Amino acid sequence: MKTTHELLGIDKTSTVNRPVFIKDLEGNVGGEANRDGTTFIDPEVPKSDRQDVVDHENIHHEQMIQGKLGYTHEEVFWKKGTRHPLEVFKRKDLKEGDENLEWEKEAYSKTKYK
Numbered sequence: 001m002k003t004t005h006e007l008l009g010i011d012k013t014s015t016v017n018r019p020v021f022i023k024d025l026e027g028n029v030g031g032e033a034n035r036d037g038t039t040f041i042d043p044e045v046p047k048s049d050r051q052d053v054v055d056h057e058n059i060h061h062e063q064m065i066q067g068k069l070g071y072t073h074e075e076v077f078w079k080k081g082t083r084h085p086l087e088v089f090k091r092k093d094l095k096e097g098d099e100n101l102e103w104e105k106e107a108y109s110k111t112k113y114k
Contacts, residue, residue, distance in 0.1 A: 075089060
């Protein structure tokens with residue numbers, strides 16, 4: 001028998017302010033931070049690793065709240081700091097989750113998720 005969390009597609013790592021949903025994600029993406037404060041985790045991520053993925057995505061949520069990170073379907077916007085210019089990247093030219101991207105470097109350096 002499925003648990004309530006499983007029936008609703010909500011992961012147990014959810015909090016009131018940051019609901020986490022299990023959703024098939026494209027490519028090799030394990031997690032996704034959304035502008036509405038929700039997080040998606042791919043069902044292929046082992047349950048033992050899900051909290052690490054949520055921690056990583058929470059860094060991206062904080063980056064968005066701080067105005068450092070933003071995105072549309074076509075572009076990603078990154079502003080490293082108040083004294084730095086806004087950089088615009090075409091998503092089609094990026095490898096999502098690449099550890100060399102500035103916003104990912106910050107998230108990887110602060111979390112266990114690799």
